[in-house]
Amino acid sequence: MRRGPFRSGAFHSPARGPRTAVVLGRWLGAALLLCFGTGLVSHLLQDPPGPPAALGLPTRPVWGYRVTQGLHVACGLAAVPLAGAKLWSVYPRLFEWPPARSGRHALERAAVAALVAAVLLELFTGLLNTLQWYPWPFPFRQTHYWTAWTAVGALLVHLAVKAPVIAAHWRRAQTVPANGRRTDGQRALLADERRALLAATAAAVGAVTLTTAGQSVPGLRALDLFAPRRPGAGGSALPVNRTAAQAGTAAVPAHWRLTVTGPTPYRLDLAALRALPQTTAVLPIACVEGWSADGRWTGVPLRDLLRRAGLPPGSAVRITSLEADGPYRTADLPAPYADHPRTLLALALDGRPLTPDHGFPARLIAPDRPGVLQTKWVTRIDPL
Incomplete structure (x- = not known):
């Protein structure tokens, strides 16, 4: 048979x-x-x-x-x-x-x-x-x-x-x-x-x-002939998995403010963020799909924003995006990342202001972290 x-x-x-x-x-x-x-x-x-x-x-x-x-x-x-x-x-x-x-x-x-x-x-x-x-x-x-x-x-x-x-x-x-x-x-x-x-x-x-x-x-x-992503192709140093249009964040509200909560909460607009002391760090975006590429990021060290809100070293925080929904609308950031000197609320990439697809007006960038957790379009930071 x-x-x-x-x-x-x-x-x-x-x-x-x-x-x-x-x-x-x-x-x-x-x-x-x-x-x-x-x-x-x-x-x-x-x-x-x-x-x-x-x-x-x-x-x-x-x-x-x-x-x-x-x-x-x-x-x-x-x-x-x-x-x-x-x-x-x-x-x-x-x-x-x-x-x-x-x-x-x-x-x-x-x-x-x-x-x-x-x-x-x-x-x-x-x-x-x-x-x-x-x-x-x-x-x-x-x-x-x-x-x-x-x-x-x-x-x-x-x-x-x-x-x-x-x-x-x-x-x-x-x-x-x-x-x-x-x-x-x-x-x-x-x-x-x-x-x-x-x-x-x-x-x-x-x-x-x-x-x-x-x-x-x-x-x-x-x-790199058959890989799904080719970092650097098309003049863009970093590929984008989720665009601003897909996330519904292409049009940032004119009244956008970054809200940081803690013992002394505060809110800052983009001009005020840019006026703060800035740090530049070269860090990779490493995606779970397997591609990665370095970016030269400029922004405000996250730990400076947390100290301003009265949060002590060792504080874990939750980062919230303007994105209305999605599994990565929020990301929890453990204390070792939040305290790291190269963890930034980035405002610029490779010397130019962030584009909407890369997280304008502000995005998180932290060392040794999956790209999906490098939250874009940040609007709020809260202690855990």
Whole structure:
């Protein structure tokens, strides 16, 4: 009854085998674990456990999130050809019959099914997220996060069940075939086939990385052919994910004032903000979609505004945007960021006043922080 690609022996290749599967599994496992670790960094920055005032989040190096999120997206993209090669290497076993021959075998098949489904969902949704395309009804970020835990759990079960096979083929190829014999010529042919497959997979991973990593690695910008964003293209140093028109903030009210609350609350218009002592800092905008670029920001240090309102060092604050709605209309800023000397209420970018798309009249810019939390069109600052 099993026909076509599901029949026994379909798409036979001498390159398939436990050794090939183990080597590809090592590569794919490393990419997935790097994705998982760096993804946790992003998740904890956007959804910190507990109140922001109680957190001691890192603010140095100022480019830390640029590295972790750039690595997250690069590893995710590299995992696409790796996952394809890994599935190809074990394809005959995915559809073996009967589905379960014992309790151990049933556990192995269930873990493999969960692992394959979770990894494919992670890679598919993550890839479309880099394009900011969400053709599904469920929330991306929460689904991506919990699916990652599912994938890691299934991977651990799979490794435990397959540990003897993995150990047997970790450093060498299997030398005994089904009939108990293999000639030197056969061994050489199998080794050549395996090396060719692994070399092709490595080349595919390298090509994907070199043609997409330039969106976060300046040294690779010239090769950035397929990445969704190209910082610096079109004369703009910083791409924009959400425009002022999309946020409904293209027309800033003439009566705009910055409100800062605390023991001694106050309000300032744009002219008064510009009259305050200004600081210039070079800080990156690092986006969760994987791109990043440096900007030369000029504005008022946030800690100066907080001291003026009577807020002591160690105060966490909430930044509120003019944006009417959206998941990032407000952002909570833990004390290490609020106290950092390079955290600014920025009024200018690269020596020119902010444009509406970059947050005019004022925006937050802080070190080592996701771009979605660098609130634009700031109108209010409140203590937490």
